Amino acid sequence: MIRKLANNVYFVGAIDWDRKLFDELIPLPNGTTYNSYLVKGQEKIALIDTVDPKKEEEFFNNLDKLNIGKIDYVVSNHAEQDHSGLIGKVVEKYGAKVVTNEKCAEFLKTHVHVEDDDIRIIKDGEELDLGEKTLKFVFTPWVHWPETMVTYLKEDKILFSCDLFGSHYATSEIEQNGGEKLLEMAKRYYAEIMMPFRNIIKKNIEKIEKLEIEKIAPSHGPVYPNPRFILNEYKKWISDNVENEVVILYVSMHESTKKMIEYLTDKLMDEGLSVKLHNIVNSDIGEIAVDLVDASTVVIGTPMVLAGVHPLMAGAIYLVNALRPKTKYLALVGSYGWGGRFIDEIKEMTKNLKAEIFEPVVVKGLISKKDYKKLDNLVNEIIKRNKD
Numbered sequence: 001m002i003r004k005l006a007n008n009v010y011f012v013g014a015i016d017w018d019r020k021l022f023d024e025l026i027p028l029p030n031g032t033t034y035n036s037y038l039v040k041g042q043e044k045i046a047l048i049d050t051v052d053p054k055k056e057e058e059f060f061n062n063l064d065k066l067n068i069g070k071i072d073y074v075v076s077n078h079a080e081q082d083h084s085g086l087i088g089k090v091v092e093k094y095g096a097k098v099v100t101n102e103k104c105a106e107f108l109k110t111h112v113h114v115e116d117d118d119i120r121i122i123k124d125g126e127e128l129d130l131g132e133k134t135l136k137f138v139f140t141p142w143v144h145w146p147e148t149m150v151t152y153l154k155e156d157k158i159l160f161s162c163d164l165f166g167s168h169y170a171t172s173e174i175e176q177n178g179g180e181k182l183l184e185m186a187k188r189y190y191a192e193i194m195m196p197f198r199n200i201i202k203k204n205i206e207k208i209e210k211l212e213i214e215k216i217a218p219s220h221g222p223v224y225p226n227p228r229f230i231l232n233e234y235k236k237w238i239s240d241n242v243e244n245e246v247v248i249l250y251v252s253m254h255e256s257t258k259k260m261i262e263y264l265t266d267k268l269m270d271e272g273l274s275v276k277l278h279n280i281v282n283s284d285i286g287e288i289a290v291d292l293v294d295a296s297t298v299v300i301g302t303p304m305v306l307a308g309v310h311p312l313m314a315g316a317i318y319l320v321n322a323l324r325p326k327t328k329y330l331a332l333v334g335s336y337g338w339g340g341r342f343i344d345e346i347k348e349m350t351k352n353l354k355a356e357i358f359e360p361v362v363v364k365g366l367i368s369k370k371d372y373k374k375l376d377n378l379v380n381e382i383i384k385r386n387k388d
Contacts, residue, residue, distance in 0.1 A: 026192050027286050160219075164201070196324045308340060331378055332357065
């Protein structure tokens, strides 16, 4: 599929309607796209990123439809294979020179085996003249790899933003002004991939906002002809502001932890708090990630297994810790059969959260009436903090 974004500027990427898992980790309820863009200057032609190698045939068919016989430059904004996996074949078929930064060049040589002689290293802020089309390269490290950069087409005021502002969203509507579905997919993408780099993204957005941008063209999902739509949403997500929301993650073996979580959930809802409940046995990690973006409080409920955290919960805690949400408060509840140090384990596993930890509520065996009073105290603490 080809779509014209501006005069002599084309989307030549591929739509992957059927992909259900990314990085063997992230569920894709709506597939994804691999966005590649062709810019035709009066003198030179540049390709910005390629596509996942699984979509090789579709990608080269798109270029053939545009009667492309030579590509002078292939810009690599990011070395990950879903962007750069076909760079070697583009170099071979079209005689292109790979244009990228020094760090990305190192990765390309190891990840997709690009040769030194085929690479042109550029510096932050450097420009490349194609003849009435000028590409400006802006380094944006750690969104989400250390080598990532964005490319700005000066004359058409298009920002090719790589993974920044992306969405795993297979759609034939390559340009979208906004809407509930796009917002849902963009927030999910931010939560799963960009959230750990929230503070770095703040600095990079300040950097790119110095450019006059009329369109944002990411590497996954639709192009934004209204850039303020996604820029404003990102500013909310990366801010330090949280909502009065409680995300509860739990797993239960013999009903005790489940009863504790049900009681806690009802009490919090009775007090007017928004609660997002996830039984991790059957939860979508993408939905968990989205709910973590704005939540003030996270509750972890788990039984002890072999003196430690339940293995499924250990995986969920690892995810939460790796995503580094801006959560301010953490509550721990659970039950045990004979002993163990699972609360200490959870505290050790959540150090990235920088959250205040409430007094844990831990019971032996099935929860009793006196234990419910401890849960009441925990509810009161959560309510107090969310109303301060």
